[in-house]
Amino acid sequence: MQPMERVEELLEQEREKISLIRMPLRTLKLSSLFCAKSITREIVAWVKSTVFIALVPLIILAVGISLFWIDAPAGRAFKFLDSDGDGYVSITEIKTYYANVLKKKLDTDSKTGSIFPRGSSRLDKAAFGSWWVEGYGDTIRQNAFFNQGAWREVEYILADAVWWLGLGILSSVGLGTGMHSGLLFLFPYIYRFCAAADSCGNTNFWVYPVNPVYGPRDRAFVCITPQQTVSSPSVLARVLLLLPACVIWGAGTAIGEIPPYILSYAAAQQGKRNSELEQTSKYDILNAMKVWMLDKIQRHGFIAVLLLAAWPNMAFDLCGMACGQFLMPFWTFFGATLIGKALCKVPMQVIFFVQLFSGDKVERIIHRIGDVVATVVVVPSWIAPGGVQGITNKTVEAIGRARQSIAQRARGEEGMGG
Structure with missing residues (x-):
């Protein structure tokens, strides 16, 4: 054995000894340093790129428009309620909007006949904004009753898309130890949707934003026009409204499968075998399943990966490692994983949970x-x-x-x- 090969072998043996159980402090230190260096390297490369230089002015412009030009939710409510455009919102205008558009009866104070402070009959935009914010959350002052305009709605949609994508990545990125974000976030989201649909008798309510960072979360799942007669939205109507968030979450789970593939691919390029693929279990059935899966991936490629990704598979990390070890092209692996997880598995899960959570x-x-x-x-x-x-x-x-x-x-x- 050559001296360099001997050194590499010794280093590999030392690396195998490093684990969270055996050497917790050293493991945390090394992983933190690696993450910090990787993030710093990526940020520096991104800042130096032409794309970043071109995007900075656009980002600054978009933030400026959002902060100083686009109305806040209270301003949008004022715009909807000021039906005559005189710059004031009156009690009559609010009653008319709630009765005609929302089919809700508005009760006023029995003494003053008003819902405004000090018995006022109308408010200008500034006073209305203060009144709206001070009592926000009661049954009158609800952002759910008003569309926030194309700009704000796009912001809320993008914020929710990032939220669901991130949760999907966290669900599968941990090499078998990822956060169960489907159980913690996605399935409760489906339950809340179904409960609101059963209660409202329709699907005329907002399903976003639900992320905890940006947007009026409290408007989600609030009936805008409750159904007067006993009825229930169809399964198809429910599934179609739930699919966007769920598919984005599924796409995140597909992205989370990339690290095992990349690590295994890099090792294969250097002529190294992945130890995870070589290990055997004391249970013969598990060994047989692993051999069967590796054989199908090697023989059928894209189709095999797609089918393995299209059903709940806790051992899919092993599939990613196998694809990397077999030097499968990235877009073949990722395309099959994305289609299987986001477009096949997730819709089936949505249909199942909608059926489960509807009714009692x-x-x-x-x-x-x-x-x-x-x-x-x-x-x-x-x-x-x-x-x-x-x-x-x-x-x-x-x-x-x-x-x-x-x-x-x-x-x-x-x-x-x-």
């Missing part, structure tokens, strides 16, 4: 599971009063309260008043 299916499923568990498991009363059935009933009650809370917020049942 969740409560009925929990009752069924509780009945089955109660026949084989006995829980002492000192642990849970009522045993398994008691736990089941409390769970169903909690879900019912959550559904009722969403429904009340969506319908604005607190009463119309200032």
Whole structure:
């Protein structure tokens, strides 16, 4: 063995000893340094690029327009309510808009006949803005009742797109240890949508923004015009409104699969084998599944990766490593992963969860599971009063309260008043 090869072998053995369990401080130090250097290198390269130099003036212009030219939500509400364009909003104009457009009856103060401060009959734009912001969130002052204009709506859509894309990346970027953002964020989002649709009787409500950084989050899932008759939007109508956010999240999960591919591809170019692909499990079925998957990827390429990505597959990181090891072209791997995850798997998940969350299916499923568990498991009363059935009933009650809370917020049942 040549001296250089021996040195490389020793260094590789030393690297294998470094892990979060064996050497936590050293691992955190090295990973932090690597991340800092990588981010710094990318930022420097980006700042020096022609694209950045061209984009800076456009970004400054866009921020300036957003801050100083485009109306805030209170200004948009004033524009909608000032129907005669005289620069003032009167009680009559608000009552007319709410009755004709929103189909809502507006109650005024019994003594002054007004909802404005000090019994005023009308407000100019500045006074209206202060009044709107001071009492924002009641059943009258709601941003959900007004379109914020093309510029603001595009801002909210882009902010939500970045949010869902980031959550998707976090879901799959951790080499099997990513954050379960679907369970934590996406599926609750679908549940809130279905609960609001059942409560409103239609899908005439905003589904964005829901990100915690930018935009009026509180306007999402608030009924704009609640249905007077008992009805429910179709599954297709629900799925079509949910798909944009869910597909973007799915695209993020596809992007998160790139690191294992890149690492394995770089190793293969240097003539090295990926140790993850060489490892064997003590369970024969897992070994057989891995051999089968590697064989299909090597033989069928794009189609195999697409099909493996099109269903919930916790071992897909191994697929990315295999594609890199086999030197599969990047766009072949990423294209198949993107189509499989964002355009095949996610729509099927959306349809499933819409069916599950519509109506009272969740409560009925929990009752069924509780009945089955109660026949084989006995829980002492000192642990849970009522045993398994008691736990089941409390769970169903909690879900019912959550559904009722969403429904009340969506319908604005607190009463119309200032």
